[in-house]
Amino acid sequence: MIRNTKLAWYCLAPVVVLLFPLIAASLVVLRLSFGVKDAEWTQIGLDAYFQLASPFFARSFILTLRLAAESAVIDVLLAVPVALVLARLRSRLWRRVCLLAVLMPLLVNLLLQSYGWLVVLGPAGVVNRALLSMGLIERPLRLLYAEPAVLIGLVQTALPLVVLPITQALRGVPIAMEEAAATLGARRQQILRQITIPIALPAVIAAGTLAFAYNASAFAVPLLLGAGRVQMLGVVIHTEVAPLFDFPQASSASVALTAAALLLTSLVGLWGRRKPA
């Protein structure tokens, strides 16, 4: 028993080493959030937290949580059919090809992906050129620099994070159960609705909360695709740092966002556990 515990600690050591800077940095941010501008380390105050109640921060907060929630829901709706295909593909080759296609966004830098959307949705982009060449419009449509463009970017970048856990969960649903239901007269839609999805539901909820947490802290996507007009909290925090040098304000907003995301994901997790399978 003692040997196993020691071995366990040795195995955990790399994780602890990696986690230490993250925890240390989080504690520094927490301490800074209680600081005072220009005297962050020598004075303590709550002004930065009181400022979060102002209309400016409140609007950004609500926008951030709303866009994160919307993108999570859309991701789940898109991910389930993709995961079903991945889970049920018999050909190993095609399964690998599809998996690679799903994983691509994780392999490509986030900035490059956002630039890709600029190419697709921009005034001289693929969509506008197609519409102009078909004569459906006279001047390029303004598809970028607004909430819909940011939402598209958030959905696309978080999709792999949602597809993979749902695929694993669907693989765990015994095919024999689905076949048994079919032999008893259940249609495909009924099997999906009453057997497959309910069994995979905890994983679907977990994947959705993962997408929510990922997109709540989004910075590059709203910055590039929103071009300053979609003020998610990540962008606001960036402005507080540069050019305002208000590190306590930036830190308090970060702490509040982290707390809100943790609270919401915990509540959703609790709800998911209480739902009967």
Add this chain to the structure above:
Amino acid sequence: MSTIPLYRRRLLQIGAAAAALPLIGKPTLVRAQDKPLTGKTVRLLTWADDTGTAQLRNIVAPFEERTGAKVIVDRTGGTSSMVAKLKAAGDRPTYDVITLSGAGAPALASAGLLAKIDQDKIPNLKDVPEKYRIGADGYAIGYLLWTNGLIYSTKTYSSPPDSYAALWDKSVAKNIFLPPADYLESMQTVVMAARFAGGDQSNPEPGFKKLEELKDRVVMLGENPNQVADLFRSGSLDLGGLYSPAFFPTAIKDPSYNMSASYAMKEGFYTQTLMTVIPHTRPGDDAAVYAFVNQTIDPVSQGKMTEDILNGSVNSKAVLSEAARNSPYIPSPEQIAEHATTHDDAQLAKTMSDWTQRYTEIFS
């Protein structure tokens, strides 16, 4: 018998080498004596972008060549990173000289991290006009001028706009861009709009009301200059500002981008003074540090920086080439003297947070 000729030959070779030694040694001795700061080191913190690269070429290299001192350069992201680094270092001597944007200098000065500049040790300062000479209550000196004007589409305008009124002309400027809230240009845009509407920096309300009139025609806030350039190329933008042509060093000279810049506004064009500061606690020798600071405003170095990065020079005697003088993207010292205007940094520091939020709320 056969060793004797070899011995004589070897003696002749050694003798010739010994005779040549003074000729090789002497120039080296003279060069070491000419370089006054040999053995000294200056630690510089500056930007990671083109401005930093140009500084290596036009200021650091000639300084090292002339003085024999060594300059160790740390190129970090931007002014906010520099401020954060210095605050984190506290009293530990890390850097000797820092070049940063004007907004960073007061932040560091109020944190007690900077030394007051001894102006007598910087001879080139006498050629810097009063308004660009000293900043942050004596804790910074002017380094370069970031100059902002209007960026316009050559498809929309046959000649450069000569007034900021062009931004409010809906019949011509159907699609415009403005600077993003996290750029100091946005604060200058508020000042510009306030002055245009009969107010000023201490009374910005008319400016905010005037800016609200632009809301429907603002395509984007120019966070990414490459995006802005691409929009001009595709004909999706007509005009924008306040913004610097320095953001588009390549695109603005390429005819396919259909863009140009104007400093010819009758209300004047706006400048931001980039600053040089000296930390209170520093590792280097004062003589070397001040010699380097003097080099940053050397007229030849200033002229070369201006041409490289399309900034304005603070030294009124900056040496510009004929091509630079004729370039519409490089304000000459004479243009700067006659038409440049700026904002009050100290006053802006007090209102910036509030203005940034209001500006963001108008356009988001």
